[in-house]
Amino acid sequence: MGGSHFKIDRRRDLNTHLTQLHHVDMATVLTQRQLEPPEKLVEFHLQDFHPFQMPKYSQISCHMEGDKFAHRFLIEFGRIREDFWRDPDTPPELMWVPRKFYFIDRFAGGAFEFALDEINAVKLIGVSVQGHVSRGGALSTMSVSTKTHLFVFDLSLLGLDAIIHRGLGDILASPVIMKVIHDVRFLSDFLHHECQVTLSNVYDTLAAHSLFMTWRVYAGYMPKFASTYNELAKAYFGLDANSLHFRHVRSISPEEDLKIWFQRPLEDHLLQGAVRQTMFLLDLQRATRECMNAPFIWATEALMSTVRDSDDMEAEVQKTEAQVLPRSVLKVLPRLEPG
Template sequence: MDPAPSILSCIIGKTMKITTTNGCFQGVLFSVHADRAFTLIKVKDLKTGEAVQGAKLFFGQHVLNVEQVEESKSVGQEVEGETLEERSHILSLTTAQSNQEEPFNALQEIQHAVEPVEESKCVGQEVEGKALKERSHILLLKTAQSNQDEPFNALQAIKHAVDTEEVVYTVIDQFQTLFQPTIRHLQRQKVLSLAAACLKLGHYQKLCWLQVATRNHVYLFDILTMGPGVFKNGLQVMLQDKSILKVIHDGRLLADILFHQYGVTLTNVFDTQVGDVYLFSMETGGFLPQRTATLKDCLIRYLNMPSTHVNFLNVKQTLMKGIPNVWSDRPISATLLKVLALEVLHLLDLRQVMLDNMLADFTLLVNSYLNAPYPGRANALNRTEISCSELPKELQLLCVLQQERRTKALKEYDVNQQGFLTRS
């Protein structure tokens, strides 16, 4: 007989102390997930003594120990000089076998208990209708300046960076109410923009957020909370629909995660990072740049956006280096949600400008083609017959343009050993 149901029923709702690689926390066990993650509510950071707003998710690979805390001896309550360690004890559970009476480590038992749990019981799935609505936390980070040792509030830094723009977004973190109407709305679109936020676990990337934007609205899908069911219940159809164009900046990581972890093949994609390389080659007569451009580079270069409007991308990168699990923490602040929304907000405009630039040479050739001073142009009846096989001089202009651009590029850029142009 499988002991998992009885074991989980014994510990859900109990006050637990969880020791991780990053600290020690105490709270009420809300749920145990199929991928050996734990969700606590009413959480307190035992190191700082501060309460953590909302629920907090703990990944199994970061958990060192799980202990049950006696209900009558809560944290911060002095009991005749007892230390915090003495007020907690290792959770003792018995298996279904009547001949086993020895207690054992709670972490090992929970890990054993969740093994048979079906995949549909995904990370963060709502239990008893409770949603993770509180979305604020403080993130401390040191600046990159070597002469500054004092930490600053990274959340405030990001808030200052995103205050310059307004964006309308909706968070989709449960299957009830909003999910299906949103999926139907997205499937009716012709063009969408995409981005993703991931948690890096060594060489492994875990998808935390998927950002999808239409022309007027951004939808933030909480993949970590909703689990694989988010794709099986509609997102996969939209992502694989060849009639819907998806605009993304450097979609390699997202395409890899979608295919290998969720069986989703991303189709009909316009990648703005590829578009930038293509346009650079056009502008320089066939040369390639020594590196690809960031989203910030492209927004400034093609949309003429002030650097102050895209500073949030810099802060985001710095934040991810200082707090690698920033996108996996739950709850997440409204400021960070706005960062996710802003990341996809301008991709549709960026694609349109890139397309116009890509067609610039074509438009130039067509105008030259149509406006050429053919003999007898003033009188169509006397026009000399035009050969359809001979390449007109007007179309040969393309070679002249390319040669002029190559000559100009060699004056403006340095050429590295691989023959690529070095651009700042």
């Protein structure tokens, strides 16, 4: 009875917004293709070991891209840019992007030794890897950057012998050469258990950024989530999406989705992806170090000036109170108060 009064109009239940979504071709996504077609690789045939031109990059000032998000404000981005950018519309210059990169897939020919010589000649390098980076996993490539060169080692062809016996492991374990790595957790685990190499002298950009955010944004609390390399590249330097490489890996099937990294010859867009995941590391080290160390700089400047800028009488008083930390130092330190 009365059923006719409560007939449901099924059309009202349709999620009309779903008609506006784009179909996702998962097979295409898992080829690791990016937003734009890859650049054509430019090889310098007349130079020793035939290096390639570095991929192009561009910088923007908006926090998010796309018409719908162009005016979104992200608080972490905002605080970073207040401290590190000259003004909100001018991204800082990238000073340490290498000029060219080398792809090394064999020990013969001299390129491998040339790369080791170049790397051992400096004290600061960037390191990233591609592949199934976990205990019992496998590495496809290892990329190492200096301020002038970037080397992509094809570990699928060279094998872990390149790390264990041929010199890369000595570099990774060296206490003299600082390795800039973003989120070192799984690489450290892989090297220790699969290569018997213990990393030394590591600067982790995730650790530095997290410490900066702890006092600059979260009032002494650590962030809950780990920021990615791409997020840092965009936040500190305004790099747009086409300048970065985004891995397409499903959490339910990482091994299956990463197989493409182990197919040879390595596709150009993957090679460029390995390069893009490394080429900004040294600049990120510079940026995160400056931001993370800001309270230390402020405290040092306060100590330098507190007696120097006092009149004679106050300077004498401060002599008798040298065991007490000056209030001028406390005033410049961040206030770590919730809310």
